[in-house]
Amino acid sequence: MIRLAKRAGTALLSALMLICCSCGESSDSGESSISRPEQVQSKSEQRVSDDSTADSSDGEEERVVFDLQAGTVMLNSGYEMPILGLGTWTQDDDTAEASVYTALKDGYRLIDTAQYYGNETGVGRGIRRAIDEGIVTREEVFVTTKVMPSNYDRAYSSIDESLERLGLDYIDLMLIHQSGSGDTEVYSALCQGVRDGKLRSIGISNYYTLEEYERVTAGADIKPAVVQNENHPFYQNTQFKKDVEKYGTVVESWYPFGGRGHTQDLFGNETIMDIAKAHGKTPAQVILRWHLQAGYITIPGSQDPEHILENISGFDFELTEEEMQRMTGLHTGQRYENW
Numbered sequence: 506m507i508r509l510a511k512r513a514g515t516a517l518l519s520a521l522m523l524i525c526c527s528c529g530e531s532s533d534s535g536e537s538s539i540s541r542p543e544q545v546q547s548k549s550e551q552r553v554s555d556d557s558t559a560d561s562s563d564g565e566e567e568r569v570v571f572d573l574q575a576g577t578v579m580l581n582s583g584y585e586m587p588i589l590g591l592g593t594w595t596q597d598d599d600t601a602e603a604s605v606y607t608a609l610k611d612g613y614r615l616i617d618t619a620q621y622y623g624n625e626t627g628v629g630r631g632i633r634r635a636i637d638e639g640i641v642t643r644e645e646v647f648v649t650t651k652v653m654p655s656n657y658d659r660a661y662s663s664i665d666e667s668l669e670r671l672g673l674d675y676i677d678l679m680l681i682h683q684s685g686s687g688d689t690e691v692y693s694a695l696c697q698g699v700r701d702g703k704l705r706s707i708g709i710s711n712y713y714t715l716e717e718y719e720r721v722t723a724g725a726d727i728k729p730a731v732v733q734n735e736n737h738p739f740y741q742n743t744q745f746k747k748d749v750e751k752y753g754t755v756v757e758s759w760y761p762f763g764g765r766g767h768t769q770d771l772f773g774n775e776t777i778m779d780i781a782k783a784h785g786k787t788p789a790q791v792i793l794r795w796h797l798q799a800g801y802i803t804i805p806g807s808q809d810p811e812h813i814l815e816n817i818s819g820f821d822f823e824l825t826e827e828e829m830q831r832m833t834g835l836h837t838g839q840r841y842e843n844w
């Protein structure tokens with residue numbers, strides 16, 4: 506069954522080789538442009554295995570392949586995940602409802618929340634409103650939430666509480682929010698959630714070394730589909746991304762812009778501004794495009810409808826290899842948080 510999932514990844518790679526070179530033309534106009542992407546066709550029905558195990562112990566290398574045209578990646582769980590989504594940290598229920606609804610109307614299909622954010626109810630309302638209005642179907646939306654540390658001693662029942670608040674009957678991806686006492690047991694509870702059909706994919710957040718990744722998943726028969734970490738041009742998870750790729754695990758960037766209070770460090774960076782000018786794009790669009798081309802899922806946070814639209818228009822241009830190298834060269838190791 507695992508082989509079937511791997512074959513799907515190979516087929517995706519072949520398709521990519523045919524289409525990836527036509528990712529779009531860059532503009533030299535010097536004007537910032539905003540364009541709506543094609544709506545990402547959900548292929549989440551393409552689950553090819555009832556066994557969510559991604560076992561690399563057979564010596565075969567797992568692959569992580571981004572389809573930049575479709576805007577998706579095949580996870581090691583057999584489900585496809587959109588590679589660009591909306592972050593909702595700091596948004597209360599009403600704000601989250603509005604921004605999630607706006608994002609879904611603009612073509613977003615990935616929404617990130619957490620028990621800790623206190624807005625799962627609002628996120629769920631925004632999703633259901635979009636479903637009720639025929640904008641999306643449930644299958645087309647990919648919803649991520651996270652178990653918060655104060656629930657680590659009752660992680661399994663907190664899955665049911667998240668489902669209740671979201672008003673959904675399954676969660677696409679559930680993460681351990683951060684390392685902490687009992688996190689290995691939390692991971693086991695998430696595995697049980699998959700077996701019980703409550704969760705489709707699972708993962709971890711704020712684990713920055715292979716050693717920590719392997720500690721928290723020790724003995725588990727399901728490897729994380731995703732690790733969500735602080736990741737941006739100044740703090741790139743380059744080695745860690747390579748390390749976990751052997752398990753078919755994808756790295757997802759939080760703070761793609763450095764987070765509130767720090768965005769101008771990135772938006773005002775000369776290299777980023779220079780590349781943005783060359784493409785007639787905004788610094789935000791260039792940063793997001795870098796995340797995607799570098800192989801990171803990304804979830805910029807915004808409650809501003811103009812920013813929400815601006816942030817999903819990174820699928821109609823491509824950074825050159827030289828520009829990617831210049832962006833890679835911005836890594837200084839500077840983090841904005843320490844959790």
Ligand SMILES: NC(=O)c1ccc[n+]([C@@H]2O[C@H](COP(=O)([O-])OP(=O)(O)OC[C@H]3O[C@@H](n4cnc5c(N)ncnc54)[C@H](OP(=O)(O)O)[C@@H]3O)[C@@H](O)[C@H]2O)c1
Pocket residue numbers: 591592593594595617618682710711733734758759760761762763764765766768789790804805806807808809811812813815816
């Ligand atoms: N797992 C974890 O521990 C963890 C930690 C932090 C965050 N996260 C997740 O990652 C998501 C992203 O992080 P974040 O939201 O904290 O930080 P971020 O995405 O790096 O930055 C958000 C800030 O950027 C602004 N912004 C967004 N788009 C913009 C644009 N096009 N032009 C100018 N400003 C723009 C937003 O303001 P406006 O609202 O005005 O657009 C907001 O102030 C979060 O929302 C959350 O879902 C996870």
